[in-house]
Amino acid sequence: MENLSQFNSRAASGAQARFDEGLRRHMLGIYRNMGIGLLVTALVAMAVASIPALTALIFGTPLKWVAMFAPLAFIFFFQFRIEKMTTAGARTAFFAFAAVMGVSMAAIFLTFTATSIASAFFAASAMFLGLSLWGYTTKRDLTGLGSFLFIGLLAVIGVSIVNLFLGSSTLQIIVSAVGVLVFAGLTAWDTQRLKSEYIAFAGHEGIEKMAIMGALSLYLNLINMFQLLLSLFGQQED
Template sequence: MNPAPRGRSAGFAPSAYYDEGLRAHMLRIYNYMGLGLALTGLVAVVVAATPAIYVPIFSTPLKWVVMLAPLAFVLFLSFRIEAISAGTAQMLFWAFCGVMGLSLASIFLVFTGTSIARAFFGAAAMFAGMSLYGYTTKRDLSQFGSFLMMGLIGVIIASVINLFLGSSALQFAISIIGILVFVGLTAWDTQSIKLQYAEHHDSETSQKLAVMGALSLYLNFINIFQLLLSLTGERE
C-alpha cells in the first residue's frame, strides 16, 4: 500500500486523530492571538490615560522608535524563528504585543471611543468571517498568494509616499485596498497554517508554528482595524 502523499491531500485526509490535533493547534493559535490583542489593548489604554508616559513619547522623536519597534520584532521572529526556542518565541510575541500597544496608544488621543469600538467590532467580524472561510474551504487559496503579496507591497509603498503628500484621497484609496488585501490574507494565512500542521512537526516546532501563526493573524487583524478606523473613525 502506497503511503499517503505529504502536502494538501495528506493534510485534508479524513482522520479523527488528525482533526482533533488540528483543532487543538488552531485553538492554541487563536488563544495566543486573542491574548495578544488583549495585552495590546490594555497597554494602549493605560498609556493613553497616563500623560506622564505618552507626552514624552508622542511629542518627541521617540515616537518614531515606538512606531518602528514592532517591525523590528516581526523581522527578528521571521528570520530567527528556527534558531530560537519555542519559549523564547512566545516571550518575544508577548513583548511585541506590548510594544504594539504602546504604538497604538495614540489612536485614543485622536479618535473617539465610539468610533474605535465600531472599527474594532467591524474588524472582528471581517476577520472571523474570512478566517472561518480559510479554515473550511476546500478551494486552494495558494494561487492568490502572489497577488495578495503584491497588493501588500503596493499598500506599504503608497502609505510611505502619503506620509509626505498627506493626500486624503490617496489615504482613502489605501484604506479601501488595504482592507481588501488584509481580509484576503486572513483567509490565505488561515489555510496556510492548516496546511503547515499537516506536515506533522515535532512538539517544539509545532509550538513555534503556533506563535508564528498567531503573529500572522494578529497582524492581519490589527491592520484591518487600523485601516477601518482611518476610513470611518471620528476624530476628537
C-alpha cells in the same frame, strides 16, 4: 476477511479522529495566543494613553518615529531569529511585540472617539472571524492568491510610508480601502496555510513555533484591518 476489513476501517477512523483532534488543538492554540496578544496590546495602549506625561513624551517628540516603526523592526527580528528560538522564547517575543504594538497604537485613543474605536474593532473582528472560518472550511485552494496578496501588501506598506511625508488625505483613503481588501484576503489565505502546515508537519518538533508565527500572522491581519477601518470611518476627537 470481513473482520479484517472492519478492523482496518475502525483503525483508520480512529487515526482520523486523533488527527482531527490534533488539528483542532493546534488551531485553538493559534487563536489563543493571538487573543492574548490582542489583550496585551489593548491594555498597553490604554495604559499609555491614560498617562498625559507619557503620551507627550512619546508622541510629542521624535520618539513617535521609534514607536511607529518599532513593531516593524520586531517583525523582521522574528523572521530572522525564529529558527534559533525556543518555543517559550518565541512566545515571549510575540507578547513583547504585542506590548510594543500597544505603545504605537496608544495614539488612536488620542485621535479617535471611543465609539469609533469600538465600532471599528467589532467590524474588523466580524470580518476576521468570517474570513478565517471560510479559509478553514473552504475546499478551494487559495495558494495562488499568496503572491498577489503579498505584492498588494508591499504596495500598501510602501505607499503608506510615503504618505507619512505627503499627508494626502485622498491617497490615505485609497490606501486604506485597498489595505482592508488585502488583509481580508490574507486572513482567509493565512488560515488555510496554517491548516495545511499542520497537515504537513503534524508531530514535527517545530510545530509549536509554527503555531506562534501563525498567531502573529493572524494578529497582524486583524490589527491592520482594524486600523484601516478606523482610518476610513472613524470619527476624530474634537
